[in-house]
Amino acid sequence: MLTIVDVNNFWSPSGGGVRTYQMEKMQRLRGRRNVHYIFVMPGDETYTESRGPGVTVEHLRSTSLPGTGAYRHIVRSAGLKKIFDRHQPDIIECGSPWIMPVLIKRAIRGLASRPAIIGFWHADFARAYVGRFFKDIHSALEGPAEAMGWWWARRHFGSFDAVFVASLWVAENMRAHGIPRLFYTPLGVDSELFDPARRDQVLVDRLCAGDVRRTSIFFPHRFSDEKGLRTMLRGYRRLVERLPVAPALVFAGTGPDKALVEQAAAEFEHVHFLGFLDSPQEMARWYASCDLSVALSAFETFGLSAAEAMASGLALVAADQGAAGELVRDSGCGLTVGFADAEGLADALERLIGEGKLRERGALGRDHVRQFSWGKTFDTELTCYREVVECHKSGLKITAGIHDRRSHSDAQR
Secondary structure, three states: OEEEEEEOOOOOOOOOHHHHHHHHHHHHHOOOOOEEEEEEEEEOOOEEEEOOOOEEEEEEEOEOOOOOOOOOEOOOHHHHHHHHHHHOOOEEEEOOOOOHHHHHHHHOOOOOOOOEEEEEOOOOHHHHHHHHHHHHHOHHHHHHHHHHHHHHHHHHHHHOOEEEEOOHHHHHHHHHOOOOOEEEOOOOOOOOOOOHHHOOHHHHHHHHOOOOOOOEEEEOOOOOHHHOHHHHHHHHHHHHHHOOOOOEEEEOOOOOOHHHHHHHHHHOOOEEEOOOOOOHHHHHHHHHHOOEEEEOOOOOOOOHHHHHHHHOOOEEEEEOOOHHHHHHHHHOOEEEEOOOOHHHHHHHHHHHHHHOOHHHHHHHHHHHHOOOOHHHHHHHHHHHHHHHHHHHHHOOOOOOOOOOHHHHHHHHO
């Protein structure tokens, strides 16, 4: 029996790529032979829940920090220690880099057998959360702060038995900053759920508002500057001024800048605010009923919403840094622009709309993301888990990981 405990402070009940990853993981590992998967879910109370054969959710009462919305954070090791003592894991996956590595190392003290530890690099921690935070205080602090973030990552993630990365862009960045033992484990996309066939003519007609020339742009991201919300709003204003028919712009989600979205919806006739869509089927319907999508964060580590848009047959504009840009460049489904470049965004959207090949672009994207499936994701992870555990129990240190696409494909066979 392979016992896996997954701990992640990036979990939120109101959406995000990490939530999708954890929910798919629980579903795909349910009933797997000789696998027991335990997810430690930060919440407002502590209890144990079965999610089917071989899947357990350990709800752990956690702290709600100001300014973090629906996120709750595990900040003490005592609760983790009780869970580890109860399940005696073979391997622990650490999904967040702030304090979780320290808590895990404290919590495993005294276990009968020390488990292997894998980190999953779900967020561009040093750049997005450390460097940018200090940049907001003073621009001169960004560089030193980012360097401090990488030092912290090397100290903790670099000491783990292995680290999972979901894109080759992330792998190269982490190797460049001295973090070894990387396993390429891209996330998946459900190409049956996210499918152009879910296009709903009622929604299409609503967005066209009587003019079949009107294109529609979908923004399915957290409402924050990191995700490019303000860039999208500035770029849309420019686009409305340039084009003879203003595009429809659809926002689905929530976040700290929700008021800006509500303000735009009140100001512009063709801006639509749907709120947070909890139903994957409803999300898939809206994706397929639009023409374009954007993924404007320069800090994506896989670009799950970008992959969902591509599976839905949408052309895409993405930031030229980060994993979403990697998806666009590899597929040819759209264009990339500089992060926070509203003028560049307007240019890219105008160019895609003007060339009249949105469906052709979208077809390229869908063909490309068919290689990514959740089944492959967790087959790969289980292969990696077993390799790491075997090396750990043998006292061997992994010196290399799965770095390239060929190795990833070999892992599936």
